[in-house]
Amino acid sequence: MxxxxxxxxxxxxxxxxxxNRARAKSGGRTIxxxxxxxxxxxxxxxxxxxxxxxxxxxxxxxxxxxxQAWSYPAxxxxxxxxRAKTRPGLRPHWFRHSAATRVGCATASGRSRL
Numbered sequence: 001m002x003x004x005x006x007x008x009x010x011x012x013x014x015x016x017x018x019x020n021r022a023r024a025k026s027g028g029r030t031i032x033x034x035x036x037x038x039x040x041x042x043x044x045x046x047x048x049x050x051x052x053x054x055x056x057x058x059x060x061x062x063x064x065x066x067x068q069a070w071s072y073p074a075x076x077x078x079x080x081x082x083r084a085k086t087r088p089g090l091r092p093h094w095f096r097h098s099a100a101t102r103v104g105c106a107t108a109s110g111r112s113r114l
Contacts, residue, residue, distance in 0.1 A: 020069040
């Protein structure tokens with residue numbers, strides 16, 4: 001994963017053309033993260049990706065085409081399944097605002113990592 005610098009505990013959001021047409025809306029940036037997130041992500045890669053080689057965070061693991069980046073409908077399908085089990089009003093856009101709020105609060109309190 002070339003956009004994750006584990007030792008520096010940073011994730012880079014890099015504008016680029018993606019196979020699934022996903023894009024970084026607000027341009028490139030580097031996001032400081034905690035070591036716990038890096039460890040969880042390493043566990044996820046090891047436990048879920050197996051031998052699949054991909055630079056994408058969310059990929060098709062069980063369905064074809066295996067190893068390819070999720071499409072918007074695939075991601076939205078997951079949100080709908082989560083919505084059925086949790087909050088009826090859950091929308092994908094909430095995650096973006098929740099993350100921005102956490103970063104803003106952490107920055108205001110002097111903490112710099114998620």
